[in-house]
Amino acid sequence: MNTFPHRTEQPSALLTDLYQFTMLDAYYRLGMEQTAIFEFFVRRLPERRSFLIAAGLEQVLDYLENVRFTAEELDWLGSTGRVSDTTIERLRNFRFTGRAFAVPEGTVFFAHEPILRVEAPLPEAQLIESRIVNLLHYQTLVASKAARCRLAAPKAELVEFGMRRAHGAEAALLGSRASYIGGLDATATLEASHRYGIPMAGTMAHSFVQAHELESHAFLNFARMHPDNVVLLIDTYDLTRAAHRVVDLAHRLRGDGIRIKGVRIDSGDLAQAATNVRNILDHGDCRDVRILVSGALDEYSIEALQAARAPIDVFCLGTHLTVSEDAPGLDCAYKLQQYAGRPVRKLSPWKETWAGPRQVYRQYDPSGYIAMDILAGEDEVIDGRALLREVMTDGHRLCPCPSLKSVREYCAEQLCHLPPALRGLEHVLQAPVKITHKQRELAAAVAQRMH
Amino acid sequence: MNTFPHRTEQPSALLTDLYQFTMLDAYYRLGMEQTAIFEFFVRRLPERRSFLIAAGLEQVLDYLENVRFTAEELDWLGSTGRVSDTTIERLRNFRFTGRAFAVPEGTVFFAHEPILRVEAPLPEAQLIESRIVNLLHYQTLVASKAARCRLAAPKAELVEFGMRRAHGAEAALLGSRASYIGGLDATATLEASHRYGIPMAGTMAHSFVQAHELESHAFLNFARMHPDNVVLLIDTYDLTRAAHRVVDLAHRLRGDGIRIKGVRIDSGDLAQAATNVRNILDHGDCRDVRILVSGALDEYSIEALQAARAPIDVFCLGTHLTVSEDAPGLDCAYKLQQYAGRPVRKLSPWKETWAGPRQVYRQYDPSGYIAMDILAGEDEVIDGRALLREVMTDGHRLCPCPSLKSVREYCAEQLCHLPPALRGLEHVLQAPVKITHKQRELAAAVAQRMH
Numbered sequence: 001m002n003t004f005p006h007r008t009e010q011p012s013a014l015l016t017d018l019y020q021f022t023m024l025d026a027y028y029r030l031g032m033e034q035t036a037i038f039e040f041f042v043r044r045l046p047e048r049r050s051f052l053i054a055a056g057l058e059q060v061l062d063y064l065e066n067v068r069f070t071a072e073e074l075d076w077l078g079s080t081g082r083v084s085d086t087t088i089e090r091l092r093n094f095r096f097t098g099r100a101f102a103v104p105e106g107t108v109f110f111a112h113e114p115i116l117r118v119e120a121p122l123p124e125a126q127l128i129e130s131r132i133v134n135l136l137h138y139q140t141l142v143a144s145k146a147a148r149c150r151l152a153a154p155k156a157e158l159v160e161f162g163m164r165r166a167h168g169a170e171a172a173l174l175g176s177r178a179s180y181i182g183g184l185d186a187t188a189t190l191e192a193s194h195r196y197g198i199p200m201a202g203t204m205a206h207s208f209v210q211a212h213e214l215e216s217h218a219f220l221n222f223a224r225m226h227p228d229n230v231v232l233l234i235d236t237y238d239l240t241r242a243a244h245r246v247v248d249l250a251h252r253l254r255g256d257g258i259r260i261k262g263v264r265i266d267s268g269d270l271a272q273a274a275t276n277v278r279n280i281l282d283h284g285d286c287r288d289v290r291i292l293v294s295g296a297l298d299e300y301s302i303e304a305l306q307a308a309r310a311p312i313d314v315f316c317l318g319t320h321l322t323v324s325e326d327a328p329g330l331d332c333a334y335k336l337q338q339y340a341g342r343p344v345r346k347l348s349p350w351k352e353t354w355a356g357p358r359q360v361y362r363q364y365d366p367s368g369y370i371a372m373d374i375l376a377g378e379d380e381v382i383d384g385r386a387l388l389r390e391v392m393t394d395g396h397r398l399c400p401c402p403s404l405k406s407v408r409e410y411c412a413e414q415l416c417h418l419p420p421a422l423r424g425l426e427h428v429l430q431a432p433v434k435i436t437h438k439q440r441e442l443a444a445a446v447a448q449r450m451h
Numbered sequence: 452m453n454t455f456p457h458r459t460e461q462p463s464a465l466l467t468d469l470y471q472f473t474m475l476d477a478y479y480r481l482g483m484e485q486t487a488i489f490e491f492f493v494r495r496l497p498e499r500r501s502f503l504i505a506a507g508l509e510q511v512l513d514y515l516e517n518v519r520f521t522a523e524e525l526d527w528l529g530s531t532g533r534v535s536d537t538t539i540e541r542l543r544n545f546r547f548t549g550r551a552f553a554v555p556e557g558t559v560f561f562a563h564e565p566i567l568r569v570e571a572p573l574p575e576a577q578l579i580e581s582r583i584v585n586l587l588h589y590q591t592l593v594a595s596k597a598a599r600c601r602l603a604a605p606k607a608e609l610v611e612f613g614m615r616r617a618h619g620a621e622a623a624l625l626g627s628r629a630s631y632i633g634g635l636d637a638t639a640t641l642e643a644s645h646r647y648g649i650p651m652a653g654t655m656a657h658s659f660v661q662a663h664e665l666e667s668h669a670f671l672n673f674a675r676m677h678p679d680n681v682v683l684l685i686d687t688y689d690l691t692r693a694a695h696r697v698v699d700l701a702h703r704l705r706g707d708g709i710r711i712k713g714v715r716i717d718s719g720d721l722a723q724a725a726t727n728v729r730n731i732l733d734h735g736d737c738r739d740v741r742i743l744v745s746g747a748l749d750e751y752s753i754e755a756l757q758a759a760r761a762p763i764d765v766f767c768l769g770t771h772l773t774v775s776e777d778a779p780g781l782d783c784a785y786k787l788q789q790y791a792g793r794p795v796r797k798l799s800p801w802k803e804t805w806a807g808p809r810q811v812y813r814q815y816d817p818s819g820y821i822a823m824d825i826l827a828g829e830d831e832v833i834d835g836r837a838l839l840r841e842v843m844t845d846g847h848r849l850c851p852c853p854s855l856k857s858v859r860e861y862c863a864e865q866l867c868h869l870p871p872a873l874r875g876l877e878h879v880l881q882a883p884v885k886i887t888h889k890q891r892e893l894a895a896a897v898a899q900r901m902h
Contacts (some may be wrong), residue, residue, distance in 0.1 A: 134614060135619075173466070175618070188469050188470065329771070342664075
């Protein structure tokens with residue numbers, strides 16, 4: 001169990017789309033309250049993704065357990081005239097009472113595979129759609145990007161620096177969380193460390209150097225003030241000169257028992273700059289000073305820097321990770337699969353869905369790699385490991401969520417099961433997913449019936 | 452003044468980078484508390500942007516007025532061992548006491564132009580960096596994208612549908628706000644309407660149709676339940692059949708005084724689909740039924756649909772707008788320009804900055820278009836309208852922020868002043884910005900001095 005306070009502040013339950021209330025109101029008044037089954041899945045993977053990492057379930061369960069309306073919110077909602085008074089009255093005691101099945105956070109998954117299934121009275125299952133998508137979409141996006149960064153540099157230290165250009169406060173926090181799940185080692189965002197227990201890391205800004213009249217004074221002052229965490233930013237003016245200053249300072253500080261842990265380079269040609277700085281440090285007997293780099297890094301630049309054998313110890317990842325720069329959105333959906341025992345599907349061009357509640361069965365080859373996922377009806381008996389497990393019943397989670405650290409370890413393990421062909425950053429292969437014959441038959445039968 | 456409750460929930464003041472506290476701690480202990488001047492600007496515009504729209508100032512001012520630490524936060528911060536006890540004690544009474552100068556929200560601006568200048572004791576001005584960037588970056592990104600959508604369809608109705616794939620809760624709300632500033636007409640996000648007074652809009656989901664055994668029953672039930680807002684989603688199964696059903700239903704409902712306001716198409720070739728549906732509606736004497744479209748729309752697809760003369764009345768914009776799909780991050784910075792009266796700059800390759808506090812003077816041609824922006828030292832006397840105005844002193848805002856509606860009107864006016872050549876979606880021209888001779892001299896002189 002996680003020992004850190006989660007303190008997920010719940011945003012207003014009005015953080016949803018207007019149409020959720022319009023439909024809920026109609027369902028209440030029409031007496032359409034039988035069990036609906038919805039599933040969350042990704043329709044198509046982004047162009048440069050061969051797999052995704054599921055993340056965000058813990059926040060979804062927090063939301064489902066706690067979604068409530070305040071009197072003020074309901075008064076306002078009533079005042080819009082979009083929802084009937086009887087519905088407003090019923091919402092005063094609203095709580096989610098359904099069941100949920102999900103794949104564990106950190107699980108590798110592919111297009112069309114459900115990672116969450118919700119079974120609840122139709123109005124409830126509908127109302128929660130927008131926030132569920134909002135939570136699963138973003139963290140899955142970032143965890144998947146983080147996993148790619150980890151695959152690009154299996155042994156390097158990776159630090160997340162993304163808060164300032166994350167899309168708002170919650171993205172900053174959940175982005176740190178998802179990055180950690182995907183394989184980063186630490187975050188610069190203090191509140192993410194406070195809330196989720198993610199190890200923290202940080203250096204200094206250019207302004208610290210600039211606020212001093214001399215760069216050498218800035219370095220000395222920083223080392224004196226923070227002798228246990230001396231990481232100096234060396235590219236404010238002239239990188240070579242700064243590297244020599246670090247060597248001088250390192251020798252001077254050794255007498256005081258202070259060690260310079262690292263230097264950070266944030267601009268220019270990072271491979272060349274790191275090589276230059278490494279040489280200066282090594283010739284100056286500072287082999288133990290590590291080199292950190294930052295500045296618009298992503299899995300592609302990390303791979304290129306590794307291929308160039310740039311002597312870099314730590315990659316600091318910011319914007320490109322936190323906004324998932326090359327794929328800032330996923331084509332994901334939360335779709336009705338069944339209502340009142342009747343399987344349904346959509347036939348919209350390019351957006352057709354499968355019908356009925358489903359399960360994913362994962363099969364491994366003798367080396368432990370994922371051989372095939374079988375996408376089947378929930379009631380089919382199929383070889384393999386069933387990925388979706390029941391996590392909530394009657395609106396209460398069945399067991400505490402695993403600690404974030406263990407989710408991260410599980411994700412690392414998942415990446416080990418990923419076939420090598422799917423690990424590349426560019427060459428996207430067909431995902432190893434098969435649909436059962438029974439699923440295809442059901443889809444065809446439902447299509448016949450739908451009009 | 453805005454009549455809606457803003458209720459901007461302040462996230463924890465620990466929502467910042469670790470290094471802000473590391474530096475603040477050093478500044479306190481070194482007695483480096485003279486006035487620092489920082490500026491926020493965008494270094495380079497994204498590849499497909501010719502201008503940006505400033506947004507987020509109101510949230511920045513809320514933050515600066517309210518940033519405080521709780522005892523629990525400070526106890527935790529102290530427990531990390533990264534900050535001295537004396538600093539923790541000082542933070543118990545922390546408040547921002549500085550001045551701020553800014554361009555109004557909704558202002559058009561270009562690369563290197565400051566849109567916010569902060570003048571405060573160095574530790575304060577430093578600490579607030581991360582959240583200020585977080586707030587200005589995201590809203591500027593989205594307002595700029597929204598303005599492009601507005602320019603692509605000057606007369607169409609544009610509705611924001613982005614909540615579910617926004618990066619978290621705050622992005623959903625601030626994304627709606629920024630979209631409205633940039634020129635959208637309404638939002639589907641109820642809480643954005645509740646909090647900011649943005650007009651609300653909404654239709655129905657495919658699940659509503661699917662939950663009924665017959666599409667025609669779903670349409671009839673929706674119309675009966677919400678007779679004042681009948682907008683039907685017609686692409687769940689077969690678009691043509693659904694359009695004919697709408698015609699039948701429209702005639703049937705006329706007797707009851709119920710009007711079908713619109714139909715939404717969410718898939719397929721939207722130009723073709725809209726033309727097909729328009730024909731059916733017109734031939735069925737339903738000329739007043741409007742056509743809404745949705746599905747991965749952005750300024751480029753809007754422009755293409757307009758060029759194809761697709762009979763579309765309302766464009767519903769989701770993910771691509773809210774995550775600014777083609778440019779989900781801006782290369783922006785909050786940089787030290789002066790400390791203790793001494794102008795400073797950075798010389799890092801590709802990231803050089805100008806020195807000292809600055810002002811932007813905007814000059815117009817006789818037609819009212821922006822002719823040239825002059826980027827000058829704050830103390831230079833230059834022709835033109837000074838864009839930065841004082842908005843905060845001693846940590847208090849000087850006057851209430853304008854209503855969101857008036858910000859939106861101001862932004863629309865700003866777009867009218869944009870030279871036609873800068874309005875295209877693809878052809879990016881050199882921005883009309885000049886740096887004064889005096890600024891260049893200062894930069895050169897400071898570069899000489901910096902080491």
